[in-house]
Amino acid sequence: MTMTHEWRSMQWSAEYSVNNHAIDLQHQRLLRMINMISDGMMSGDARRVSEMMLSELVAYTRSHFPTEERLLKKHEYPDFAAHKQEHERFVERVLHFQREVKLGRPASSLNLSLVLSEWFTQHVLGSDHRCAEYQRK
Ligand SMILES: [Fe+2]
Ligand SMILES: [Fe+2]
Numbered sequence: 001m002t003m004t005h006e007w008r009s010m011q012w013s014a015e016y017s018v019n020n021h022a023i024d025l026q027h028q029r030l031l032r033m034i035n036m037i038s039d040g041m042m043s044g045d046a047r048r049v050s051e052m053m054l055s056e057l058v059a060y061t062r063s064h065f066p067t068e069e070r071l072l073k074k075h076e077y078p079d080f081a082a083h084k085q086e087h088e089r090f091v092e093r094v095l096h097f098q099r100e101v102k103l104g105r106p107a108s109s110l111n112l113s114l115v116l117s118e119w120f121t122q123h124v125l126g127s128d129h130r131c132a133e134y135q136r137k
Helices: 002-008 021-042 046-074 080-102 108-136
Strands: none
Touching: 021 046, 021 108, 046 080, 046 108, 080 108
């Protein structure tokens, strides 16, 4: 599956940085989780890994999003509300996956990987980078 291969090999790169060390460390942690989830799926241990990683992901969103939102507020970021809404939508999706995986729905794991890699490229490398861009000015 070529699609799987693409995000499986996702490595941190200097250009992913938002010029904030704490935030970068958290984004790196997310990337490691994405890779671990895909590795678990490749090894056929999808359900167990997904369940474990989803708990981690939920914990991650509860620490990362407030950190980022505090920073955006401090810098009076004009698109704060929209950014926060993206976070909230993501939390809803993660919680939805957690419920699905607990119910043993097999398609969920693959969907989760796709949603996470999409989140990383669109939100982290998109929205979060626009915030960093703004803060630099
Ligand atoms: Fe972020
Ligand atoms: Fe964000």
